[in-house]
Amino acid sequence: MTRHPTDHPQFYLTAPAPCPYLDGRQERKVFTHLIGHHAPALNDVLTQGGFRRSQNIAYRPACENCRACVSVRVRVADFEWTKSFKRQWKRCEDIVGARLPPSPSAEQYDLFKDYLYSRHENGGMTEMSILDYAMMVEDTHVETMVIEYRRRGPDTFLTGAGEGPLLGVALTDQLADGLSMVYSYYTPDSAGAGLGTYMILDHIERARRMNLPYVYLGYWVDGSPKMAYKARFRPQEHLGPDGWSEIDARTSAM
Structure with missing residues (x-):
């Protein structure tokens, strides 16, 4: 049986595949395994870093020429x-x-x-x-x-x-x-x-x-009508290169 380290998770990159949100684009994801007694703490850290969970996998977009997927969380106290x-x-x-x-x-x-x-x-x-x-x-x-x-x-x-x-x-x-x-x-x-x-x-x-x-809503995808509803819940924060920052949904491109 394959064993995966839990103290020092290994990350993997998927092959390009058609993007489910934007026509004509390719997506790639970086992912790691969420297993063992360290999984809850690792899930916390990775979610705060823009990852999403599917079963025992944590993943996030790693597309070469696209940054349309943006992690979104709602600020509860100021909702x-x-x-x-x-x-x-x-x-x-x-x-x-x-x-x-x-x-x-x-x-x-x-x-x-x-x-x-x-x-x-x-x-x-x-x-x-x-x-x-x-x-x-x-x-x-x-x-x-x-x-x-x-x-x-x-x-x-x-x-x-x-x-x-x-x-x-x-x-x-x-x-x-x-x-x-x-x-x-x-x-x-x-x-x-x-x-x-x-x-x-x-x-x-x-x-x-x-x-x-916070309430984490996953990814808002610029240009995808399927994800437009997430802009309604504010104040919300988006994860960018410099960390999480508040976005004014009324004046942003959303």
Whole structure:
């Protein structure tokens, strides 16, 4: 069995492949393994350095002639509750997010497939089997969780969980300085209207209650309509050559 060092991680570079966000471009990634008892601390450091997690791999773009992917995190303490956000929060007041261990289920997988075929029909993740999905959720050595979103039920005040059909799921890492939204998906029909926005707002509120300063949203990609929504959550910080700095989304190129 191959063993990977955990005290001094080794980094690898992928071969060029078509970019999933910008047509006509090639992407490369640098990655390392997140395994062993050092994995949570390493995940903290790498996330703060612009890496993202997928199962037990941490990766970040390493494209030769493109810097369109920018790591984004929201400053929780100063978050601006716009009128639009307040309306969406009110609209979803009957939805409850229950924090659960990172355990997959058939119900999650069914919703996952519905979401992909509705939103990302040509993406590579549509080929994932239920086993692939299970590995995505539970194959990890870091501190992570699944948050399931359902309608509020008569016993919610006792259980803390909603009832009825599953509406949304967030796979989220807990870091020393924040929550990192690894992957989220939700019902593609009218019942899920605005639910993606609500799930981010819910994470910002969770981080606030946990006294965590940031919510990491992954990459904003300059020129990709799929990623434009991330600009709405501010104040936010972008990771650049000189570290993290606040970006004014109202006056930036976003």
